[in-house]
Amino acid sequence: MKKIPVLEVFGPTIQGEGMVIGQKTMFVRTAGCDYSCSWCDSAFTWDGSAKDDIRQLTADDIWSELIQLGGDRFSHVTISGGNPALLTNLFELVSLLKQNGKKIAIETQGSKYQEWLNDIDDLTISPKPPSSGMKTDFDKLDEIIEKVSLHNQENLISLKVVVFDLNDLAYAKKVHLRYPSIPFYLQVGNEDVSKSDTTELAQTLLTKYEWLIEQVIEDSDLNDVRVLPQLHTLVWGNKRGV
Numbered sequence: 001m002k003k004i005p006v007l008e009v010f011g012p013t014i015q016g017e018g019m020v021i022g023q024k025t026m027f028v029r030t031a032g033c034d035y036s037c038s039w040c041d042s043a044f045t046w047d048g049s050a051k052d053d054i055r056q057l058t059a060d061d062i063w064s065e066l067i068q069l070g071g072d073r074f075s076h077v078t079i080s081g082g083n084p085a086l087l088t089n090l091f092e093l094v095s096l097l098k099q100n101g102k103k104i105a106i107e108t109q110g111s112k113y114q115e116w117l118n119d120i121d122d123l124t125i126s127p128k129p130p131s132s133g134m135k136t137d138f139d140k141l142d143e144i145i146e147k148v149s150l151h152n153q154e155n156l157i158s159l160k161v162v163v164f165d166l167n168d169l170a171y172a173k174k175v176h177l178r179y180p181s182i183p184f185y186l187q188v189g190n191e192d193v194s195k196s197d198t199t200e201l202a203q204t205l206l207t208k209y210e211w212l213i214e215q216v217i218e219d220s221d222l223n224d225v226r227v228l229p230q231l232h233t234l235v236w237g238n239k240r241g242v
């Protein structure tokens with residue numbers, strides 16, 4: 001079996017973000033990203049700080065670990081990163097999870113296409129706004145969205161944009177208007193990914209959530225969007241592996 005670079009396997013927990021927020025799920029976090037967002041809350045997947053913790057695992061190894069941690073207490077697995085869509089080899093894990101009756105979600109930024117994306121039950125594509133320092137290749141994003149919309153019709157696809165400021169909101173609007181038929185989520189940006197005081201962090205994030213809701217209320221281009229905080233950050237702060 002082919003190897004997959006893995007940094008974390010954890011759960012059961014709840015999906016804290018986006019289209020299936022609140023869903024009980026396991027997480028597999030792969031190593032490596034083609035982006036380097038200034039505010040990335042999982043920078044250890046790509047900045048070298050956790051390079052000694054990367055394990056090269058087969059799909060069978062990952063499955064054993066999921067069962068060891070989750071037993072019969074899960075039906076859903078979320079694969080995030082880093083950018084899992086860098087990894088052609090994830091195909092074997094996707095088919096193994098499906099064979100075992102598990103639903104699969106993916107978190108990716110929409111910079112790379114893989115054929116196995118067509119087999120994902122809950123696919124979240126999260127293009128990055130200006131505050132990240134990254135530039136979206138809209139031709140590539142068009143291509144990915146066209147392919148997954150065509151091949152992934154029984155499954156759910158959504159777009160999710162993290163917003164820190166008005167510039168990001170203008171970008172989010174542009175993405176939503178470009179793909180009006182794809183369910184669209186706005187997510188509160190966490191400015192302080194190393195803060196350890198969860199109560200203080202939650203207060204700040206709720207204030208930012210209220211600000212984001214107010215922007216959406218006022219804007220007729222944003223009538224059909226959903227506005228969400230990162231639920232896991234409100235509950236557990238910046239803790240890893242939850």
Ligand SMILES: C[S@@+](CC[C@H](N)C(=O)[O-])C[C@H]1O[C@@H](n2cnc3c(N)ncnc32)[C@H](O)[C@@H]1O
Binds near residue numbers: 126162187230
């Ligand atoms: C860590 S990323 C991994 C998956 C993929 N690389 C991506 O960005 O979509 C998972 C999600 O966390 C979001 N995220 C990362 N840092 C964040 C922050 N500081 N505040 C809010 N959301 C953040 C990303 O935008 C993405 O939607």
Ligand SMILES: Nc1nc2[nH]cc(C(=O)O)c2c(=O)[nH]1
Binds near residue numbers: 014015016081232
């Ligand atoms: N509970 C929980 N929900 C999440 N949703 C997306 C996450 C991610 O880091 O991709 C994440 C995460 O790390 N934990």
Ligand code: SF4
Binds near residue numbers: 033036037040045083
């Ligand atoms: S694309 Fe995702 S994992 Fe990569 S740097 Fe940005 S937020 Fe982090």
Ligand SMILES: [Mg+2]
Binds near residue numbers: 041042
């Ligand atoms: Mg996260």
